[in-house]
Amino acid sequence: xxxxxxxxxxxxxxxxxxxxxxxxxxxxxxxxxxxxxxxxxxxxxxxxxxxxxxxxxxxxxxxxxxxxxxxxxxxxxxxxxxxxxxxxxxxxxxxxxxxxxxxxxxxxxxxxxxxxxxxxxxxxxxxxxxxxxxxxxxxxxxxxxxxxxxxxxxxxxxxxxxxxxxxxxxxxxxxxxxxxxxxxxxxxxxxxxxxxxxxxxxxxxxxxxxxxxxxxxxxxxxxxxxxxxxxxxxxxxxxxxxxxxxxxxxxxxxxxxxxxxxxxxxxxxxxxxxxxxxxxxxxxxxxxxxxxxxxxxxxxxxxxxxxxxxxxxxxxxxxxxxxxxxxxxxxxxxxxxxxxxxxxxxxxxxxxxxxxxxxxxxxxxxxxxxxxxxxxxxxxxxxxxxxxxxxxxxxxxxxxxxxxxxxxxxxxxxxxxxxxxxxxxxxxxxxxxxxxxxxxxxxxxxxxxxxxxxxxxxxxxxxxxxxxxxxxxxxxxxxxxxxxxxxxxxxxxxxxxxxxx
Amino acid sequence: xxxxxxxxxxxxxxxxxxxxxxxxxxxxxxxxxxxxxxxxxxxxxxxxxxxxxxxxxxxxxxxxxxxxxxxxxxxxxxxxxxxxxxxxxxxxxxxxxxxxxxxxxxxxxxxxxxxxxxxxxxxxxxxxxxxxxxxxxxxxxxxxxxxxxxxxxxxxxxxxxxxxxxxxxxxxxxxxxxxxxxxxxxxxxxxxxxxxxxxxxxxxxxxxxxxxxxxxxxxxxxxxxxxxxxxxxxxxxxxxxxxxxxxxxxxxxxxxxxxxxxxxxxxxxxxxxxxxxxxxxxxxxxxxxxxxxxxxxxxxxxxxxxxxxxxxxxxxxxxx
Numbered sequence: 114x115x116x117x118x119x120x121x122x123x124x125x126x127x128x129x130x131x132x133x134x135x136x137x138x139x140x141x142x143x144x145x146x147x148x149x150x151x152x153x154x155x156x157x158x159x160x161x162x163x164x165x166x167x168x169x170x171x172x173x174x175x176x177x178x179x180x181x182x183x184x185x186x187x188x189x190x191x192x193x194x195x196x197x198x199x200x201x202x203x204x205x206x207x208x209x210x211x212x213x214x215x216x217x218x219x220x221x222x223x224x225x226x227x228x229x230x231x232x233x234x235x236x237x238x239x240x241x242x243x244x245x246x247x248x249x250x251x252x253x254x255x256x257x258x259x260x261x262x263x264x265x266x267x268x269x270x271x272x273x274x275x276x277x278x279x280x281x282x283x284x285x286x287x288x289x290x291x292x293x294x295x296x297x298x299x300x301x302x303x304x305x306x307x308x309x310x311x312x313x314x315x316x317x318x319x320x321x322x323x324x325x326x327x328x329x330x331x332x333x334x335x336x337x338x339x340x341x342x343x344x345x346x347x348x349x350x351x352x353x354x355x356x357x358x359x360x361x362x363x364x365x366x367x368x369x370x371x372x373x374x375x376x377x378x379x380x381x382x383x384x385x386x387x388x389x390x391x392x393x394x395x396x397x398x399x400x401x402x403x404x405x406x407x408x409x410x411x412x413x414x415x416x417x418x419x420x421x422x423x424x425x426x427x428x429x430x431x432x433x434x435x436x437x438x439x440x441x442x443x444x445x446x447x448x449x450x451x452x453x454x455x456x457x458x459x460x461x462x463x464x465x466x467x468x469x470x471x472x473x474x475x476x477x478x479x480x481x482x483x484x485x486x487x488x489x490x491x492x493x494x495x496x497x498x499x500x501x502x503x504x505x506x507x508x509x510x511x512x513x514x515x516x517x518x519x520x521x522x523x524x525x526x527x528x529x530x531x532x533x534x535x536x537x538x539x540x541x542x543x544x545x546x547x548x549x550x551x552x553x554x555x556x557x558x559x560x561x562x563x564x565x566x567x568x569x570x571x572x573x574x575x576x577x578x579x580x581x582x583x584x585x586x587x588x589x590x591x592x593x594x595x596x597x598x599x600x601x602x603x604x605x606x607x608x609x610x611x612x613x614x
Numbered sequence: 615x616x617x618x619x620x621x622x623x624x625x626x627x628x629x630x631x632x633x634x635x636x637x638x639x640x641x642x643x644x645x646x647x648x649x650x651x652x653x654x655x656x657x658x659x660x661x662x663x664x665x666x667x668x669x670x671x672x673x674x675x676x677x678x679x680x681x682x683x684x685x686x687x688x689x690x691x692x693x694x695x696x697x698x699x700x701x702x703x704x705x706x707x708x709x710x711x712x713x714x715x716x717x718x719x720x721x722x723x724x725x726x727x728x729x730x731x732x733x734x735x736x737x738x739x740x741x742x743x744x745x746x747x748x749x750x751x752x753x754x755x756x757x758x759x760x761x762x763x764x765x766x767x768x769x770x771x772x773x774x775x776x777x778x779x780x781x782x783x784x785x786x787x788x789x790x791x792x793x794x795x796x797x798x799x800x801x802x803x804x805x806x807x808x809x810x811x812x813x814x815x816x817x818x819x820x821x822x823x824x825x826x827x828x829x830x831x832x833x834x835x836x837x838x839x840x841x842x843x844x845x846x847x848x849x850x851x852x853x854x855x856x857x858x859x860x861x862x863x864x865x866x867x868x869x870x871x872x873x874x875x876x877x878x879x880x881x882x883x884x885x886x887x888x889x890x891x892x893x894x895x896x897x898x899x900x901x902x903x904x905x906x907x908x909x910x911x912x913x914x915x916x917x918x919x920x921x922x923x924x925x926x927x928x929x930x931x932x933x934x
Contacts, residue, residue, distance in 0.1 A: 130861060130862065130864070131860055131861055131862075131863075131864045133857070133860070133892060133893040133895070134893045134894045134895060135889075135890075135893040135894065136893070136894045137894070138889075138893075138894035138897045138898075139668070139671055139672060139675065139885065139889055139894075139897050140668060141662065141663070141664060141668045142664075142665050142666040142667045142668040142669070144663035144664075144665050250661060254661070405646070406645075406646075407645060407646045407647055407648040407651065407652075408645050409645070409647075409652075409854045410647070410648040410651035410652060410655070413651060413654075413655050414651070445861065446861075449893075452893075453889075453890045462661075462662075462663040463662055463663055559646040559648075579648050579650070579651060580650070580651065
């Protein structure tokens, strides 16, 4: 080979040989968010018909901080009788106040709630991080602002619903039974309550048993906003409470966000009834990185896709599909990037990855990671020191993962990424769609045409181009296949809470 | 992936004294930079909470990284001597703060600075190559460089030919940097890209790669004569070019944001970006500098506030 050719050849690849040192040359001092002004009550009752009521059974359960394992409060456990009371209160409020109220009047309440959430943003963020384990920077900058934005957005629709569906008449459904998960407790409450109220329905909401506090703080906000009694009722409890709510004969609409397994059970339980149903379930999203992508920004997209909220995100980019020619480079960069992820106290303002939500979830993640190792994938975990107390899991990725392995097929719902490769765009499509889920996907390339080409072929409800995990109240969110059906947010989301004639 | 990277092959073409080969035809294009995502990343890093011991350590580091600069037509020996004294002992109340890394002046004032700083480790940097526009023939630029070094400059801050860069004449940009490097002799070379005139992050990235490949020891954002000067996002783009070069070759290139960094808070933000992009090795004055004039007093004010618990009046700090 001629000298010129040798040089030309050498110039073709971009190497990734040397590693950086992310040590202790300049450490950040602890920056804990002050919590002294936040008052969590010793005990919380049920919020039914505008009043705080003890559960008929007299039973309470504890909610813990997953980062300290300390008990934060005890919370009423609603049984079928309490759920019945709540549904009756909601029905009564629907007949008495809410269905008679003009949209413009309903809007005033919804806007008022939005503003009150903003006013109490700091308190809500702190409680969210204490109860759920997510980093304060996420609850402060993502969860709470988005929750307020959801109310603002839907407040705007309340008096314009007839324009959402041209030439059609719309009317509310009645009582909505809503069951929400523990990964975005306040935000999911907002996603459920805001459109329901704006569309003229009343609500019985059941928060997750490991994260009930912010929904109860929201109940206080509703009280302060003088929402008519019974328009929103909050019943705390575990799976049985949720089953009683979904199965209640006087509920007109069931909205559930959570696991695919429970979603299927709910669908079976209400089959044959006239209840309307929307399900927002699990995911195993492909985050597709082409060789022509802005690689450094794509690495940030990977981080944001899978380590945001400890990976407790149904639309997490948990399957990385990377073009084989840049696989080594991307993995090398990702490894260095993991060294700068700060794992620990959720209330520290510099924490990037907080606590796993519960012991049970930690066990599930641990079990699936062990399965990945057993199946022969190569594991890399960030070399971070985990706190001695609380439930934590080091950010982890697997290379050498095959389509058939469990960590490529099952939702881990933790900070664990499975990395696979593809050779051609067609193969990327095939592998991305080769899953029972279809909630979301990411595409990273500098070529706009490629984004549109791929987006048309991906079976996913939400597709991000050169970004990931971006949410907006005006953008509909929901899944294909076993990720569920129905949309939340945007004009499309209104349809789930309206009878369109 | 092949270890025979483009960067490495460029490096192997540098002999100890040989000039680098001309800008090669077969350069792969630099990776694209996503504007939205890079700005999001620096905004996220701006949210790091730097308090107490971390704040003090960061501010002290910032002082030690400072190229205290005066680049004006009205510069006089008296002005430069005052600035040199400030660089040597920035804070009367605490002699362990500083000294600054360097004084940055025009070539004519290099001897004054050299004399004022004699016996200290504070370096004298001189701008050269028809600073700030660079719109002069190459022999003039090279002569400018040689004379600044002869006058005693330890470091040369050159400007690239932005006109050539934007016209796509990358070979000219490359060759001028390579020739200036040769003219520098033992002096360190900082290559000013003048990012405020380059228009996009993609061009900044490309200019960074050319500056590094042609022999720059540092790459620097701005002359301070153009707005915008340094920004966190443009700095991150350049740090990523430095990182890719390091990954490929193991060679560490320095970085100098200059102009527009005026507050202690901004300086800490830049240090956070460096720490989380390039790691520990770059957290020292050999590989990271701030080109600034107003920044020093704000950093000193914050250090005094941390020491005494109260803000001092701006009149309590010498204005040199």
